[in-house]
Amino acid sequence: MKLFILNHFLCAALLTVHAECVSPLETALSSCLSKAGVRNILDGDKTWAQETLPFQLRLKPDPAVVSFPNTRDQIAAALRCAVENNAKVSCLGGDHSFGAFGFGKPGNLVINLGAFTRIVSFQEGEKGLFTFEGGIRVGPAAKWLWDNHQRHFPHVRAGHVGLTGSACGGGFGSTTRFLGTTLDTIEAVEYMAYNGTIIKATQYTNSDLLWATKGAGPSMGVILTMTIRTWKPKYQRAVNFTLDVGDVDLETGTKALLAIQDFALKDAPEEWALRWKLTSPPYQGTGYFYEDPAKFDQIMQPLMQKLPGGSKLKKDEYDFFTLDSYVAPGLDQPNGGDSPGRAFYVQSLTLTAAQPFTQDLATTLYKYTTYAFKRDDMKKSGYLDLWGGFSQKIKDTEQAAAYGNNLWLIRWQADAVKDWPADGVDYLKKQMLPFEKALRDADSSLRGYINYPDTQLTFAEWRGRLYGANFERLQEIKRKVDPDGLFTSNDQSIPV
């Protein structure tokens, strides 16, 4: 696994079979950190396996050193040590990256932000500006905000995910259709740059850096604090529902999807959310409604009339935060609960309202993914999250991530039943190719989702799918803020 030449190791073959190999770079980095008083560990430490365990178990991180700074000065010292030793830096937030990007490429100095989890401030007012440190998880932040101010921000669907990491790549949740993703709510960020200087970015100062944060924050520096807008629910209670079209054939199922899309574009209020399954048949999904719960049945009528007879609709109603903790398990638990890792491979694409599903596109997607999936060593999983609403008010150029006018977030994935199968990635990748071709044939550009990174994409592919025409501006900002590419440390970091 190590990429270094064997005789450069201090370790060795001469020692016991289990001796861990530590390269001169690793030793130098570690002693630089120790001299500066920054706790750090090397491979061989008894906590190493635990501290380098990603949520994504398909990948095995291989950093040089993992450091645990406790203060801003210690972060600055860690950055100096990395620069002196020519190592790249990767920040570890909530460790929930689907590509294990919190550890990044082999040989990185990892800065574990576990000591930076404080709530910094809340400012009363329409925007309800909420500031927290860069290592906090979604759960503790959302719960504190609710307990103290009865407010909410759109967030991912697991309390243990890092808030800063998920915000930089999106943060799509059940309120995204009307409130945007977490990314859309970012008002300010405070970075420590490569040279230890603290840079604040808002719409008034360093607005380019704020723009870049919304899609590529991890490539710019260490995010010390982030400020987001929050929202006060209008209704004390909210609805969750299950919509079930049943075990119908492909044609009926895809027509149902088009009926849903039509409803979303014409009739449904933005407060209506849907996560439709891509593992059909059966064709079904779950949804949420954040307008007046008393209006729900009436709102659903135009859709129910268009769906096949026999389609079933069930609903429940809960207090806002109770429901929010069902949406994002762990939200109300200490530290956002626990979410054990898995070995899986994910691919994601988005469709805009300008190029929505057609019957042909939907048929191709279902046919070659869920219908074609025949494995018992992997379990399929996939969703069509209804976006639209808020995103229809933003343009691609308003933030680094090309998310303007998004209508659907498509995710296709399989999880290993036990060990990740050697042909698993190829198998799943081939399943998406017909849909990608159908999109290209329909003159749609391929668009992706940063928080569901496809680790197999080439540079040309991911820069186009994730950033589109924004990439050049993003790279210019990168060159100013991180000129030597200290934070170009994972496979989808912005290069200098």
Ligand SMILES: Cc1cc2nc3c(=O)[nH]c(=O)nc-3n(C[C@H](O)[C@H](O)[C@H](O)COP(=O)(O)OP(=O)(O)OC[C@H]3O[C@@H](n4cnc5c(N)ncnc54)[C@H](O)[C@@H]3O)c2cc1C
């Ligand atoms: C169980 C689960 C559920 C999820 N649900 C959703 C969902 O509903 N919607 C959605 O959009 N996404 C979802 N995700 C994806 C998640 O949003 C991303 O994986 C996100 O990047 C995780 O952030 P993290 O801080 O936990 O991970 P990490 O691996 O620690 O970090 C992710 C990236 O952010 C960088 N980073 C983190 N903190 C900082 C910082 N302070 N400064 C600079 N860089 C930083 C890291 O270097 C890395 O590049 C889910 C993931 C899991 C595992």
Ligand SMILES: *[C@@H]1O[C@H](CO)[C@@H](O)[C@H](O)[C@H]1NC(C)=O
């Ligand atoms: C609403 O959510 C709760 C908690 O997850 C669940 O038990 C219930 O079945 C859901 N209701 C519907 C109609 O899906």
Ligand SMILES: *[C@@H]1O[C@H](CO)[C@@H](O)[C@H](O)[C@H]1NC(C)=O
């Ligand atoms: C550190 O880098 C930033 C960003 O490039 C720059 O603005 C700042 O002047 C630098 N600080 C020092 C002390 O060199």
